[in-house]
Amino acid sequence: MWARELGLNCTPQVRIPAYPAEHFYATTGFLDEQLQESLPIVRDYDSHMYAREYNHGLMVGWFEKEAKPAFGRGEVPRDWEKHIEEDKKHIKPLWADAVNRFPILKGSKEPEIVNSPDNFTPDGRWILGEAPEVKNYFVACGMNGNSLQGAGGIGKAVSEWIIEGQPKQDLLPFILQRFLNVHNSRHYLKQRIKEVVGRHYAILYPFQCEYKYARELRCSPLYSVLKTRGAVFGIKMAYERALYFDTTYKKGHQSIEMPRGTFFKPKFFDFVKEEYLACIEGVGIIDMSSFSKIEVKSPGSEVVSYLQKICSNDIDVPIGTIVHTGMQNIRGGYENDCMLVRQSINSYFMVSPTSQQTRIYEWMKRNLSDNTSIVLNDVTSMYTVLNVVGPKSIELLSELSNTDLKVAPFSYLKVNVGYASDVMVMSFTHTGEPGYCLYIPSEYALHIYYKLMTAGRDFGIRDVGVITQRYMRLERFIPFWAEELNSFTTPFEAGNDYSVKLDKKENFIGKEALIKQSTSGVRKRLVFFHFDNIDPDVDIWPWGGEPLFRNNEFVGTVTSAGFGFAANKLICLGFITKPPKADNRIVTRDYILSKNASYEVDIAGHRFSATPYLHAPKISGYDKKEYRPTPIKYKSDISH
Numbered sequence: 001m002w003a004r005e006l007g008l009n010c011t012p013q014v015r016i017p018a019y020p021a022e023h024f025y026a027t028t029g030f031l032d033e034q035l036q037e038s039l040p041i042v043r044d045y046d047s048h049m050y051a052r053e054y055n056h057g058l059m060v061g062w063f064e065k066e067a068k069p070a071f072g073r074g075e076v077p078r079d080w081e082k083h084i085e086e087d088k089k090h091i092k093p094l095w096a097d098a099v100n101r102f103p104i105l106k107g108s109k110e111p112e113i114v115n116s117p118d119n120f121t122p123d124g125r126w127i128l129g130e131a132p133e134v135k136n137y138f139v140a141c142g143m144n145g146n147s148l149q150g151a152g153g154i155g156k157a158v159s160e161w162i163i164e165g166q167p168k169q170d171l172l173p174f175i176l177q178r179f180l181n182v183h184n185s186r187h188y189l190k191q192r193i194k195e196v197v198g199r200h201y202a203i204l205y206p207f208q209c210e211y212k213y214a215r216e217l218r219c220s221p222l223y224s225v226l227k228t229r230g231a232v233f234g235i236k237m238a239y240e241r242a243l244y245f246d247t248t249y250k251k252g253h254q255s256i257e258m259p260r261g262t263f264f265k266p267k268f269f270d271f272v273k274e275e276y277l278a279c280i281e282g283v284g285i286i287d288m289s290s291f292s293k294i295e296v297k298s299p300g301s302e303v304v305s306y307l308q309k310i311c312s313n314d315i316d317v318p319i320g321t322i323v324h325t326g327m328q329n330i331r332g333g334y335e336n337d338c339m340l341v342r343q344s345i346n347s348y349f350m351v352s353p354t355s356q357q358t359r360i361y362e363w364m365k366r367n368l369s370d371n372t373s374i375v376l377n378d379v380t381s382m383y384t385v386l387n388v389v390g391p392k393s394i395e396l397l398s399e400l401s402n403t404d405l406k407v408a409p410f411s412y413l414k415v416n417v418g419y420a421s422d423v424m425v426m427s428f429t430h431t432g433e434p435g436y437c438l439y440i441p442s443e444y445a446l447h448i449y450y451k452l453m454t455a456g457r458d459f460g461i462r463d464v465g466v467i468t469q470r471y472m473r474l475e476r477f478i479p480f481w482a483e484e485l486n487s488f489t490t491p492f493e494a495g496n497d498y499s500v501k502l503d504k505k506e507n508f509i510g511k512e513a514l515i516k517q518s519t520s521g522v523r524k525r526l527v528f529f530h531f532d533n534i535d536p537d538v539d540i541w542p543w544g545g546e547p548l549f550r551n552n553e554f555v556g557t558v559t560s561a562g563f564g565f566a567a568n569k570l571i572c573l574g575f576i577t578k579p580p581k582a583d584n585r586i587v588t589r590d591y592i593l594s595k596n597a598s599y600e601v602d603i604a605g606h607r608f609s610a611t612p613y614l615h616a617p618k619i620s621g622y623d624k625k626e627y628r629p630t631p632i633k634y635k636s637d638i639s640h
Contacts, residue, residue, distance in 0.1 A: 205261025432476025
């Protein structure tokens with residue numbers, strides 16, 4: 001319980017966002033001789049309650065829907081037992097649910113109530129691993145009521161990290177770097193953990209279960225405007241992001257919340273379909289301001305040498321070029337997947353996934369040499385990012401700028417838009433569709449948004465949420481951070497060969513491992529699948545984590561899934577391996593696409609057939625090419 005306070009008392013301070021909630025259980029004393037230790041543990045998820053035999057009676061505990069933060073003063077006292085009360089008012093409705101579930105309790109004596117606080121985190125997951133602020137400061141806390149279940153595995157994972165200097169398994173969901181300083185606020189934690197406790201016994205429908213407490217902390221300058229336009233928001237790294245837009249919303253009405261979740265066709269489907277059509281037929285506007293943004297620069301050319309060392313692509317490109325690159329570890333696995341914009345001879349602008357804001361900044365900092373002149377600046381909050389997506393995006397922007405925006409893919413310009421100056425226009429969209437990303441100094445955000453929406457009426461402009469963006473990137477077979485890409489996946493395994501330059505003269509982290517893999521082959525490969533026999537209106541949907549079978553043998557797991565509007569089918573991505581008994585474990589193109597291979601995905605106990613692809617199928621009438629982003633190599637390729 002003292003982990004957070006210990007971190008705050010360190011120099012430098014260590015951020016450990018965990019705070020105790022009061023955790024209640026009751027013992028009944030003797031009830032019946034027939035209540036034996038063999039009685040199964042009972043969990044009543046509707047009542048957020050569990051029960052087991054205890055001395056021929058029952059022990060009943062709760063993970064109630066709305067819990068109580070412990071210790072009103074905020075600090076955890078050493079003599080904490082003296083500061084905890086029974087709180088009969090809080091217990092009364094919980095005990096009534098227990099009596100309803102176990103009628104034997106109706107005539108029993110008043111139970112003994114125990115209040116034993118436990119530590120909870122903002123997202124309900126453990127906090128494990130090395131702190132970003134202090135080298136060799138390791139943390140294993142925030143058990144969220146699940147300490148016994150995780151104890152053995154947590155001890156193994158953290159001890160391996162201490163010994164090896166890096167984790168030996170994917171621990172991204174649990175690392176300390178998934179948080180920012182804002183998560184460590186006591187006021188924030190006390191609000192959030194009220195809700196975290198009860199989520200243990202809730203059904204967490206994928207992409208449909210957003211927190212209600214401790215919201216509106218990090219917001220785009222457009223947040224209030226998008227809210228009036230029917231935006232339904234979710235959070236990532238405490239940042240409010242529009243998931244989709246409910247076009248039935250009328251200004252002045254109560255804000256719209258995500259409807260009750262489902263594992264079948266989601267209730268937001270029709271809204272997302274409309275947004276998708278806007279992006280492939282007209283223009284869609286996606287607020288992507290939450291993406292992590294870091295400036296990397298130096299007085300001289302040091303920054304180029306540094307980035308060549310940590311990037312697997314060649315970043316020594318002409319000014320105005322954008323490079324899609326990975327940053328690898330010594331195994332060749334991803335530490336980051338990013339876009340690097342060369343703004344001048346000695347400065348770059350880096351765009352990374354939202355969840356990487358703390359993690360990649362600290363990783364890059366640790367890979368700087370002592371007494372370096374290279375400067376890293378986190379400028380995430382300085383820019384509002386509008387993704388202008390669709391075939392009519394160039395016509396729209398041309399009406400608002402005097403600059404010729406017919407630029408080559410993966411290039412960058414700084415232009416005026418409307419009355420605003422110094423807007424960075426980047427010719428990529430994170431969706432595979434044509435368009436631009438506008439990196440706007442935040443004070444101009446509202447002005448440019450209104451200009452776009454006004455001028456865009458003639459082009460069918462529409463607000464678009466990140467769920468639609470997700471479905472578009474799935475259609476284009478674009479792997480994403482923490483779903484397909486992590487520290488144990490290499491570019492060759494993810495199909496990102498184009499972003500690795502093994503022939504560049506500089507030695508980069510992971511180069512040796514990638515050279516070896518390029519020669520020997522990969523033992524897993526990311527594959528795109530169309531589902532052949534799922535009725536999206538009737539059948540349960542895939543959401544990620546489902547097992548993949550090849551000729552009735554388990555060969556992998558779905559990493560992400562969604563709906564492919566162009567094919568009018570459900571689609572997914574997943575890694576394919578060979579069964580353990582195979583003599584040769586190398587996964588080849590022929591193995592994946594063999595005519596003798598039959599693929600199925602098990603969704604909730606039902607198997608559905610799926611067709612594999614190693615490249616995204618052709619999906620749109622105006623773009624007949626398979627999407628393979630290629631960085632520009634020569635200055636002559638850039639149109640001015």
